[in-house]
Amino acid sequence: MSGEAENREREIRPEAAGEWELPSTVHDLSVPAGGDRAYAACLDGGIYALGLGDGSVELLHRHGSYASGVHLHPDQGLLLSAGYDGLLRWYELPTAEVVREVRAHDFWSWQSALSPDGGLFASVTGRYECGGYRYEPAPEREPSVRVYEVATGRLRWSFEHVPPVESVAFSRDGTRLAAANLMGEVRMWDLVSGEKVAEWSTPDFTGWGIIKGHYYTGGVFGLTFGPGDRSLYLTGMGTTRDPAAGNGRQLWQEYALEGEGEEAVRMTGQADEDETGTGLMESLAFHPSDEWFVMAGRLEAGNWNAAAFGREDGKLRFSLNTQSRLTRAVFSEGGKALFLAGGVSQDGPDGEGGFRPYGRLGRWRWEGA
Numbered sequence: 001m002s003g004e005a006e007n008r009e010r011e012i013r014p015e016a017a018g019e020w021e022l023p024s025t026v027h028d029l030s031v032p033a034g035g036d037r038a039y040a041a042c043l044d045g046g047i048y049a050l051g052l053g054d055g056s057v058e059l060l061h062r063h064g065s066y067a068s069g070v071h072l073h074p075d076q077g078l079l080l081s082a083g084y085d086g087l088l089r090w091y092e093l094p095t096a097e098v099v100r101e102v103r104a105h106d107f108w109s110w111q112s113a114l115s116p117d118g119g120l121f122a123s124v125t126g127r128y129e130c131g132g133y134r135y136e137p138a139p140e141r142e143p144s145v146r147v148y149e150v151a152t153g154r155l156r157w158s159f160e161h162v163p164p165v166e167s168v169a170f171s172r173d174g175t176r177l178a179a180a181n182l183m184g185e186v187r188m189w190d191l192v193s194g195e196k197v198a199e200w201s202t203p204d205f206t207g208w209g210i211i212k213g214h215y216y217t218g219g220v221f222g223l224t225f226g227p228g229d230r231s232l233y234l235t236g237m238g239t240t241r242d243p244a245a246g247n248g249r250q251l252w253q254e255y256a257l258e259g260e261g262e263e264a265v266r267m268t269g270q271a272d273e274d275e276t277g278t279g280l281m282e283s284l285a286f287h288p289s290d291e292w293f294v295m296a297g298r299l300e301a302g303n304w305n306a307a308a309f310g311r312e313d314g315k316l317r318f319s320l321n322t323q324s325r326l327t328r329a330v331f332s333e334g335g336k337a338l339f340l341a342g343g344v345s346q347d348g349p350d351g352e353g354g355f356r357p358y359g360r361l362g363r364w365r366w367e368g369a
Contacts, residue, residue: 012292012308013318014338014364020055022048022359025325025343028112029361030072030079031332039079040341041067042359047081047089049096050361060096063087069112069123073150080150082112082123088148100153104146110166115174120156120191122147122170124179126163128216135208135215137162137182145179147191157194161187169223169232178232180220182206186234186255200265202253204238211242218248221282221297226311227290231256231268235284235295247300250276252284252309271295271309275316277302283328288335292317296326296340306340324360338364 024043031038038050045063047070050056063083071080079091086109090100105125112123124145131138143158144165161179168179176197180186184205188198206218222235231254238249254269281297292308299305304319305326326342340362347356 014366017365018363020361021357023357024359026341026359028069029328029341030070031330039070041070071114074118082109084108113168115170122168124165124168126165128164166219167223171225171229182219205236207240222284224284235281237280246280247278252295269314285329294329296329298325
């Protein structure tokens with residue numbers, strides 16, 4: 001590491017400040033600003049409230065299959081969740097009473113998002129089925145992107161995409177929605193008119209397996225709008241020929257949004273190959289300062305599974321290896337804390353008919369915070 005890089009790392013490198021266990025791998029996480037609780041959606045279908053002070057774990061509700069999303073409303077009196085049972089649920093806090101349920105999809109909700117003002121709730125779906133002799137995905141059986149009004153549960157928009165659609169994000173001003181799929185295809189819609197305003201494709205996140213199986217693998221697992229909604233960041237894994245190995249390059253890309261249509265979108269940055277290893281990246285989050293962002297996921301080979309990069313130069317700022325799979329990176333406490341959620345390998349039986357907890361939530365804080 002160069003002297004310049006070492007100085008960058010010392011400036012913002014955080015220190016471990018707590019770890020909590022949950023019953024199973026965390027798929028999504030919501031941490032209120034300044035709050036003493038976190039909310040997690042987990043592999044066992046559970047929606048959990050975690051006491052950050054006392055470590056208590058409370059099961060609020062359970063989906064019929066994996067829970068894939070959990071979102072605390074800005075007024076903190078409402079919690080929303082999504083699951084592989086295709087259901088979206090609304091809970092009133094603090095009682096966690098289910099006050100609304102919507103069947104959004106016949107298949108899984110791969111990922112969901114709540115608009116910044118809490119007015120809209122989006123979910124994406126789709127199964128990978130062979131659509132031709134090249135194993136390209138078959139057309140969708142149902143709308144792959146759906147957007148609901150939080151106040152009423154009414155369907156506001158249904159958008160077409162090529163399944164499976166694995167990621168979704170609202171713009172920071174809440175006026176646009178972006179979604180991306182297995183094939184690296186990104187689409188963006190205006191949420192006032194319902195019109196598609198951009199569509200483009202990147203082959204860098206998709207691999208064709210020739211070892212142990214012949215099928216497409218990978219895709220864009222995370223989307224985040226940049227400052228001023230002038231750019232969109234994608235994260236996932238670089239191409240690989242062995243779908244089972246997960247050994248594609250740790251990858252993020254930045255696309256400038258300069259207008260409408262494919263010709264107005266151009267790639268303006270991506271992860272440096274010399275600063276990354278291999279593994280699937282599942283989450284990308286900006287620090288509130290917007291000076292840098294964190295990418296996190298699973299490590300197949302290399303030095304880290306979570307790392308920060310400067311927004312202006314795209315250079316590595318610091319890295320962490322949590323020895324676990326990471327699914328979500330979330331900043332809280334005004335940017336003074338970074339929460340990384342995921343899980344470790346499932347251990348043996350606990351002797352009481354269950355398994356030892358294998359969900360994990362870690363907190364990192366900055367000196368003096």
